[in-house]
Amino acid sequence: MSDKSGGSIAKIEFHAPYHPNVKLRIFDKYFSIDGACSNRFDKYIHWLTHFHFDHIRSSVAGGADFLLKQNENIIIFAPDDRTPISDYSTVFDVHKTLYQYHSKGKRLLIPVREGEKIYINNTVVEAVSLKHSVQNNAIFIKNESADFTAMVTGDWLGSDEENREAIISRNPSILISECRYFRDENYDLTCERMHTHVNDLVALSELLPDTVIIPYHISRTFSNLDYIKDIFDKHGFVFGKKILFYEDIKSYEITEAY
Numbered sequence: 001m002s003d004k005s006g007g008s009i010a011k012i013e014f015h016a017p018y019h020p021n022v023k024l025r026i027f028d029k030y031f032s033i034d035g036a037c038s039n040r041f042d043k044y045i046h047w048l049t050h051f052h053f054d055h056i057r058s059s060v061a062g063g064a065d066f067l068l069k070q071n072e073n074i075i076i077f078a079p080d081d082r083t084p085i086s087d088y089s090t091v092f093d094v095h096k097t098l099y100q101y102h103s104k105g106k107r108l109l110i111p112v113r114e115g116e117k118i119y120i121n122n123t124v125v126e127a128v129s130l131k132h133s134v135q136n137n138a139i140f141i142k143n144e145s146a147d148f149t150a151m152v153t154g155d156w157l158g159s160d161e162e163n164r165e166a167i168i169s170r171n172p173s174i175l176i177s178e179c180r181y182f183r184d185e186n187y188d189l190t191c192e193r194m195h196t197h198v199n200d201l202v203a204l205s206e207l208l209p210d211t212v213i214i215p216y217h218i219s220r221t222f223s224n225l226d227y228i229k230d231i232f233d234k235h236g237f238v239f240g241k242k243i244l245f246y247e248d249i250k251s252y253e254i255t256e257a258y
């Protein structure tokens with residue numbers, strides 16, 4: 001397999017510690033989760049975890065539509081969220097229209113049901129339902145030439161038993177998980193808002209000893225990154241802007257820190 005990154009088999013890139021966008025490369029296949037669209041639709045899979053604005057804004061606003069030919073479209077997989085928002089429309093429908101309008105019909109939302117598996121780009125992607133305040137599809141990725149798997153959670157209620165089981169049963173090699181709050185006194189608030197606390201991730205890590213855990217999408221209220229880095233270091237979590245993975249998935253390298 002040829003690649004330009006010195007033998008790496010996977011790469012993970014974040015926009016910022018607070019931002020929900022995750023870019024993932026496995027060999028020569030790319031995934032953009034809750035991020036801007038690429039015009040390389042032959043290489044890229046675009047995925048929305050859920051319809052909260054911080055997760056959709058990059059793909060609604062930015063786009064490479066102008067680089068597309070007449071008959072080409074960018075497909076974005078999105079939750080089949082049929083929650084009614086009026087007598088006439090659902091959450092999915094209103095967003096489908098929004099994307100069509102802003103891209104002049106070039107960006108198409110494709111509904112993905114909870115639990116659905118899609119075979120695309122030599123890869124099986126599975127929509128794993130993780131409970132949040134709205135329907136949220138984590139993405140579980142297995143490329144057929146790779147002996148490792150990756151999962152990106154989106155936003156999820158970290159204290160929920162079924163959510164935990166959905167992750168543990170898949171035993172991902174790499175888990176990229178939301179990690180919103182850190183202080184013990186914020187635990188109840190985290191649950192109320194249906195997010196994930198670092199204590200939830202610590203508990204999960206004990207049940208997933210072989211998984212590389214990469215927290216992301218932390219609360220903007222934590223502007224002191226050193227405080228957060230110390231906590232992550234203590235628990236063996238990986239925190240960086242760009243991370244490369246090699247043959248042994250545990251031999252990763254942070255090539256750009258935050």
Ligand SMILES: [Zn+2]
Binds near residue numbers: 052054055155217
């Ligand atoms: Zn979010």
Ligand SMILES: [Zn+2]
Binds near residue numbers: 050052132155
């Ligand atoms: Zn959310």
